[in-house]
Amino acid sequence: MPTPPDQSAADSVERVINHVVEKHADDLIDLRRDLHRHPELSWEERRTTDRVVEILEHIGWRVTPSQRSGAIAEIGEGDRVVALRADLDALPVQDVTPDAWSSQVPGVAHACGHDVHTAALVGAAHALAEAHGRGQLHGRVRLLFQPAEEVMPGGAVHLVNHGALDEVERIFALHAEPAVDVGTIGVRTGPITSAADRIEVRVEGTGGHTSRPHLTGDLTFALAKITSELPAVLSRRMDPRAGVSVVWGVLRAGSAPNVIPDQGIAAGTVRILDSVAWAGVEAVVREAVIDIVRPYGVTAAVDYLQGVPPVVNDATSAQIIEESVDAVLGSHHRAEVPQSLGGEDFGWYLSGVPGAMFRLGTRTPGGPTYDLHQGDLRVDEQAMAIGARVLAAVAVRTLST
Numbered sequence: 001m002p003t004p005p006d007q008s009a010a011d012s013v014e015r016v017i018n019h020v021v022e023k024h025a026d027d028l029i030d031l032r033r034d035l036h037r038h039p040e041l042s043w044e045e046r047r048t049t050d051r052v053v054e055i056l057e058h059i060g061w062r063v064t065p066s067q068r069s070g071a072i073a074e075i076g077e078g079d080r081v082v083a084l085r086a087d088l089d090a091l092p093v094q095d096v097t098p099d100a101w102s103s104q105v106p107g108v109a110h111a112c113g114h115d116v117h118t119a120a121l122v123g124a125a126h127a128l129a130e131a132h133g134r135g136q137l138h139g140r141v142r143l144l145f146q147p148a149e150e151v152m153p154g155g156a157v158h159l160v161n162h163g164a165l166d167e168v169e170r171i172f173a174l175h176a177e178p179a180v181d182v183g184t185i186g187v188r189t190g191p192i193t194s195a196a197d198r199i200e201v202r203v204e205g206t207g208g209h210t211s212r213p214h215l216t217g218d219l220t221f222a223l224a225k226i227t228s229e230l231p232a233v234l235s236r237r238m239d240p241r242a243g244v245s246v247v248w249g250v251l252r253a254g255s256a257p258n259v260i261p262d263q264g265i266a267a268g269t270v271r272i273l274d275s276v277a278w279a280g281v282e283a284v285v286r287e288a289v290i291d292i293v294r295p296y297g298v299t300a301a302v303d304y305l306q307g308v309p310p311v312v313n314d315a316t317s318a319q320i321i322e323e324s325v326d327a328v329l330g331s332h333h334r335a336e337v338p339q340s341l342g343g344e345d346f347g348w349y350l351s352g353v354p355g356a357m358f359r360l361g362t363r364t365p366g367g368p369t370y371d372l373h374q375g376d377l378r379v380d381e382q383a384m385a386i387g388a389r390v391l392a393a394v395a396v397r398t399l400s401t
Helices: 007-023 025-037 046-058 114-133 155-161 219-237 275-296 315-328 346-350 383-400
Strands: 062-065 071-076 081-087 140-146 168-181 185-187 195-204 245-253 263-272 299-308 334-336 355-363
Touching: 007 025, 007 114, 007 315, 007 383, 025 046, 025 114, 025 383, 046 062, 046 071, 046 114, 046 140, 071 114, 081 114, 081 346, 081 383, 114 140, 114 168, 114 355, 114 383, 140 155, 155 346, 168 315, 168 346, 168 383, 185 315, 195 219, 195 245, 195 275, 219 245, 219 263, 219 275, 263 275, 275 299, 315 334, 315 355, 315 383, 346 355, 355 383
Parallel strands: 081 140, 081 168, 168 355, 185 334
Antiparallel strands: 062 071, 071 140, 185 355, 195 263, 195 299, 245 263
């Protein structure tokens, strides 16, 4: 079990973390509200980056802005490096919350909690800067303020390709969880998210009148077959333990009830729990789509985008999170959470180094449960300080083991 070599020194650091984060708790709320008012889409997070960089440089972090948007910051000395990551981007979703800090950008909102993630990591930066100033940081901490988590391929690939993981021995992140009460940290060893890919199928055929389907390629019928039969085929062609899920978000063809169109489109996501099965699912999808449409006299072109691998928490990193929660919050503040079918590009970092992601409860106890990627998402703002404490403690504990 990882434990600090000097428990009294570690306890002192954790008291410092709690004190510093408490002192800046209102600042974190103000920062989160400012980011929420001014959300920016993937690769456009320049104002957000500037706000973060200004704070980090003021408190002594060495900051390197990334290309286009995002930034990497470091503090401390030594050969050992631990990384903490937050994502910056918002979604193309209309904010319908009644708060005074609702989005001022039409059609753009922080509907996935990335404003919470960013504010929490800034809070951790305050605490870690104080620990460094006291000589209590036994190595270097690297902060990754990542752009473009919400698009494929995401900003994680961009940062990794530009050296974000160089010398890093472990990496950690959090994710807002509106189905868990604020004050609770969700921890899991092993997969905590799924792989997530995007699929688009374009179907073309000879259109015609609905009174003469035998003289046309009945494209609409073929498209319907794809949407219903592809999930069924995958359930038999893939190991059922892999948990393959195909869900369609777009189905479009035609403009009149008595006309068979000559082209149509179906688009959606393919999600899979198992990383080994993920490697083979694209080939099965392509083959199955061609076989499904063959009897209907149409052609299908599959555009398959491999998105993100599952986030798989290694056992040691998950244990570090558990111990950190116990130290700064208490063991009654953590709970085991199930694997989600959601996708997260944090999985790309874990393809290179071990690490873990934890769930940060954002629901007000007794309040409504919101859903991510919806314009009505609201969070209990105590969550930022709680996440900041855990992130900072995780970094300190990793460098002390």
